[in-house]
Amino acid sequence: xxxxxxxxxxxxxxxxxxxxxxxxxxxxxxxxxxxxxxxxxxxxxxxxxxxxxxxxxxxxxxxxxxxxxxxxxxxxxxxxxxxxxxxxxxxxxxxxxxxxxxxxxxxxxxxxxxxxxxxxxxxxxxxxxxxxxxxxxxxxxxxxxxxxxxxxxxxxxxxxxxxxxxxxxxxxxxxxxxxxxxxxxxxxxxxxxxxxxxxxxxxxxxxxxxxxxxxxxxxxxxxxxxx
Numbered sequence: 001x002x003x004x005x006x007x008x009x010x011x012x013x014x015x016x017x018x019x020x021x022x023x024x025x026x027x028x029x030x031x032x033x034x035x036x037x038x039x040x041x042x043x044x045x046x047x048x049x050x051x052x053x054x055x056x057x058x059x060x061x062x063x064x065x066x067x068x069x070x071x072x073x074x075x076x077x078x079x080x081x082x083x084x085x086x087x088x089x090x091x092x093x094x095x096x097x098x099x100x101x102x103x104x105x106x107x108x109x110x111x112x113x114x115x116x117x118x119x120x121x122x123x124x125x126x127x128x129x130x131x132x133x134x135x136x137x138x139x140x141x142x143x144x145x146x147x148x149x150x151x152x153x154x155x156x157x158x159x160x161x162x163x164x165x166x167x168x169x170x171x172x173x174x175x176x177x178x179x180x181x182x183x184x185x186x187x188x189x190x191x192x193x194x195x196x197x198x199x200x201x202x203x204x205x206x207x208x209x210x211x212x213x214x215x216x217x218x219x220x221x222x223x224x225x226x227x
Contacts, residue, residue, distance in 0.1 A: 002026050009074060017193060081134055106152060149212065
């Protein structure tokens with residue numbers, strides 16, 4: 001019997017790759033998103049930050065169990081706007097989608113997981129640990145996801161394991177500058193497959209829960225001084 005996975009935000013760069021990665025392994029894959037992704041990925045329309053929308057999406061799913069939920073969908077804010085210039089409505093939208101959406105999706109998934117166990121992976125970000133300043137709504141939401149992840153792991157264990165992934169710079173563009181790659185201790189910018197492989201690893205790592213796996217080519221470990 002194939003495994004079942006829900007990926008939120010399956011129309012985006014990382015989400016699309018995760019969906020295809022697990023499809024290639026024979027999984028049943030569904031994306032929950034506000035917009036349709038590629039035609040080869042089944043999408044159920046869902047605003048993950050809205051409780052009613054989440055319930056209706058799960059109801060239309062038609063599955064008896066879920067093996068893996070990847071809370072990947074995210075709302076960004078304009079990083080060019082400062083703290084005082086960012087509207088409260090923007091703050092609310094980012095927090096509602098990224099943090100509240102992770103909570104709502106996970107809570108509703110529990111009835112599909114409790115009997116046979118399951119795995120939840122939440123997508124955080126290295127911006128939860130380092131910031132450019134204007135990213136504060138996004139960074140706050142991702143920091144909240146890290147805290148939520150560890151609390152969920154303690155609350156839902158041992159049957160359900162919960163971990164997070166904190167991606168750094170992930171791109172599918174091959175025309176980046178040499179310096180963009182060289183500033184990473186690993187020697188390159190991250191690719192979507194780096195995240196998909198991390199999701200697969202955490203699903204199979206039965207003794208790991210409550211952790212945040214940073215996938216950033218070593219950037220958060222690099223000490224930087226002005227020359």
